[in-house]
Amino acid sequence: MESTEKAVVLDVRHLRTEFGPRERPLVAVDDVSFQVGQGEILGLVGESGSGKSITLRSILGIIRPRGHVAGEILWNGQDLVLLDEARLRRIRGREIAMIFQEPMSSLNPLLTVGLQIQENLVAHTDLDAKARKARAIELLDLVGIPGARNRLDDFPHEFSGGMRQRVMIAIALASNPKLLLADEPTTALDVTIQDQILRLIQALSRDLGMAVILVTHDMGVVAETCDRVAVMYGGRLCEVGTTTDVIADARHPYSLGLLRSIPRDVAPRTPLYSIPGAPPALNALPPGCAFSARCPVAGRECPDVRPALEAIGSSRLVGCHHLEDALAHFGPREAAQ
Amino acid sequence: MTSTPVHASTTPLLSLRALSIQFEKRRSLSDTLARRPQQVVSAVNGIDLDVMPGETLGIVGESGCGKSTLARLIAGLHRPTSGDILFEGESVVGLKGARRRAYNRRVQMMFQDPYTSLNPRMTVRDTLREAITVHRMSEGAEVDRRVDELLDLVRLPEGAADKYPHEFSGGQRQRIGIARALSLEPTCLVADELVSALDVSVQAQVVNLLIELQDELGLTVLFVAHDLRLVRHVSHRVAVIYLGAIVEIGPSEALFSKPMHPYSKGLLAAAPSLDPGARRRAPALSGELPSPLAIPPGCPFHVRCPHATERCRREKPALRPVGSGMTACHFAETIGDA
Numbered sequence: 156m157e158s159t160e161k162a163v164v165l166d167v168r169h170l171r172t173e174f175g176p177r178e179r180p181l182v183a184v185d186d187v188s189f190q191v192g193q194g195e196i197l198g199l200v201g202e203s204g205s206g207k208s209i210t211l212r213s214i215l216g217i218i219r220p221r222g223h224v225a226g227e228i229l230w231n232g233q234d235l236v237l238l239d240e241a242r243l244r245r246i247r248g249r250e251i252a253m254i255f256q257e258p259m260s261s262l263n264p265l266l267t268v269g270l271q272i273q274e275n276l277v278a279h280t281d282l283d284a285k286a287r288k289a290r291a292i293e294l295l296d297l298v299g300i301p302g303a304r305n306r307l308d309d310f311p312h313e314f315s316g317g318m319r320q321r322v323m324i325a326i327a328l329a330s331n332p333k334l335l336l337a338d339e340p341t342t343a344l345d346v347t348i349q350d351q352i353l354r355l356i357q358a359l360s361r362d363l364g365m366a367v368i369l370v371t372h373d374m375g376v377v378a379e380t381c382d383r384v385a386v387m388y389g390g391r392l393c394e395v396g397t398t399t400d401v402i403a404d405a406r407h408p409y410s411l412g413l414l415r416s417i418p419r420d421v422a423p424r425t426p427l428y429s430i431p432g433a434p435p436a437l438n439a440l441p442p443g444c445a446f447s448a449r450c451p452v453a454g455r456e457c458p459d460v461r462p463a464l465e466a467i468g469s470s471r472l473v474g475c476h477h478l479e480d481a482l483a484h485f486g487p488r489e490a491a492q
Numbered sequence: 493m494t495s496t497p498v499h500a501s502t503t504p505l506l507s508l509r510a511l512s513i514q515f516e517k518r519r520s521l522s523d524t525l526a527r528r529p530q531q532v533v534s535a536v537n538g539i540d541l542d543v544m545p546g547e548t549l550g551i552v553g554e555s556g557c558g559k560s561t562l563a564r565l566i567a568g569l570h571r572p573t574s575g576d577i578l579f580e581g582e583s584v585v586g587l588k589g590a591r592r593r594a595y596n597r598r599v600q601m602m603f604q605d606p607y608t609s610l611n612p613r614m615t616v617r618d619t620l621r622e623a624i625t626v627h628r629m630s631e632g633a634e635v636d637r638r639v640d641e642l643l644d645l646v647r648l649p650e651g652a653a654d655k656y657p658h659e660f661s662g663g664q665r666q667r668i669g670i671a672r673a674l675s676l677e678p679t680c681l682v683a684d685e686l687v688s689a690l691d692v693s694v695q696a697q698v699v700n701l702l703i704e705l706q707d708e709l710g711l712t713v714l715f716v717a718h719d720l721r722l723v724r725h726v727s728h729r730v731a732v733i734y735l736g737a738i739v740e741i742g743p744s745e746a747l748f749s750k751p752m753h754p755y756s757k758g759l760l761a762a763a764p765s766l767d768p769g770a771r772r773r774a775p776a777l778s779g780e781l782p783s784p785l786a787i788p789p790g791c792p793f794h795v796r797c798p799h800a801t802e803r804c805r806r807e808k809p810a811l812r813p814v815g816s817g818m819t820a821c822h823f824a825e826t827i828g829d830a
Binding site (some may be wrong): 188202203209315317318345346347349350351353357358372373374375376378379398399402412413415416417418419421423424426427428429431433434486 | 555622699744
């Protein structure tokens with residue numbers, strides 16, 4: 156997928172992450188390729204077990220228990236997959252930073268937040284102690300923590316969930332990263348706080364020219380925040396495109412079903428569209444299309460023949476053998492909306 | 493007060509009258525030595541509510557607003573500090589013995605987490621059988637027939653009865669939870685974040701089942717959830733809770749299409765919409781829910797309200813009829829139409 160207007164900062168090609176014995180591996184991410192442009196927010200959306208978080212962790216080489224990553228992850232011309240731990244550490248946390256879903260368990264409960272921000276500044280900048288403190292206050296201020304100066308000496312438990320996530324973001328920003336990996340950063344938060352954090356991430360991306368990969372399971376979060384979206388299912392990409400295109404005119408049966416199962420413009424208390432069955436287990440994926448077992452338009456070849464991601468128009472990739480059937484199946488209701 | 497009933501002719505199934513509950517925070521030794529006053533969490537503050545038979549009442553609010561505590565109060569898992577709960581016109585707060593059990597049977601709760609709300613060492617059959625025999629719903633061979641009937645009702649596959657919870661997916665476990673609640677032939681179901689832990693594609697299956705069963709069995713449902721889109725879809729009426737009090741209640745469609753209270757407005761605007769064209773740069777609602785240890789005087793929402801005036805800081809607004817529902821705001825008319 157080409158993002159024409161923005162310079163590409165991260166280029167992931169044929170990423171494959173597997174766990175367990177090499178002869179009988181569990182493939183969590185299978186042949187995933189995407190690019191992220193400078194200052195762009197890419198949404199990676201999918202259900203639990205779809206491989207979206209593993210994709211994110213593969214980029215930074217923090218797969219635990221140790222998985223095997225193959226493919227290319229091109230960052231400024233360097234392939235991160237080939238780097239050894241020491242060289243990777245110079246990029247991880249400095250050029251590419253990450254924030255996680257649960258700010259309580261990713262912050263050290265025994266250290267003040269000021270110390271935790273300054274820790275990152277020691278690791279990644281040349282600032283002296285006084286400058287580090289000033290920078291820490293500046294960062295807390297940047298992420299919207301009221302009275303930043305007075306909160307440096309507070310411990311994580313003295314902050315609310317939303318404020319802790321802001322602290323996490325401040326720590327991530329300490330090294331002026333070019334790319335922020337956000338793994339469900341708002342899932343544990345209320346809608347009102349989620350909204351505040353998403354607006355913050357958007358503003359930071361815009362003002363600092365920072366690219367963001369936002370992993371989420373919520374299409375609404377994607378619609379409100381991301382420039383482009385990649386939909387994952389069973390460790391594979393099934394559709395990639397601009398947010399506006401995918402939400403208004405999804406093509407893959409899974410994206411169509413996912414969007415249709417969210418109640419909007421339907422009469423109250425009428426049955427919602429639901430995708431039959433449950434997401435597949437990693438050890439029970441068919442050789443062909445991962446979605447074939449739940450797909451309403453699957454043909455006989457679907458479980459055996461893997462559909463390639465093919466371009467539709469200038470900015471969309473979809474991997475499905477039965478695009479026309481999918482549109483026909485989901486079409487009538489779409490027209491009625 | 494009474495809120496606008498959906499079925500105007502009938503009497504309410506469930507009525508809450510000035511219902512309140514306070515939890516005392518544990519004092520540490522140093523608190524006692526320093527003679528710091530006992531801290532009290534006011535989780536629910538004087539809620540008046542009528543729930544009509546057969547209706548679905550949605551309850552929404554931020555975490556910590558007291559919506560789950562309210563659900564647990566109704567299910568009898570907490571005892572209110574003051575106020576009353578009337579079920580078919582009869583107070584249920586002080587009930588004991590057989591009459592308590594009868595109420596417990598008729599009001600069943602379903603929980604959020606399908607992984608911790610089922611006993612991992614009991615098969616589905618054991619779980620259902622326990623509920624049925626404790627309440628003497630049926631006996632002998634009848635019990636097993638009833639178990640099969642229930643599993644069929646919630647559409648679990650044949651042979652599910654003799655499996656353990658870990659053998660099911662999250663959505664299937666929630667179905668087991670629903671079957672367990674239905675095994676006692678309840679009148680009222682309290683669903684506390686029933687589908688929040690489930691994947692989006694599976695949520696719809698469970699919600700469809702709930703609506704269908706409700707219509708089939710004529711159940712009354714209290715649907716506590718933070719997913720506003722789902723609440724809008726399943727509820728006849730919706731109550732918006734802020735710091736343990738109802739700030740707005742009204743027919744679902746009216747409330748969602750035109751909220752009157754500034755908090756409801758902010759809450760609804762903060763929910764992610766599926767329209768990338770409707771993006772905002774500024775958050776819909778600033779600030780956070782204040783601690784229930786220290787509820788602001790006057791209107792509890794005034795510290796976050798963009799419209800707050802001096803009057804809001806002093807005087808607590810009462811819940812009063814505005815439009816088609818009820819709103820607790822001094823300026824609901826002017827704000828609601830803005």
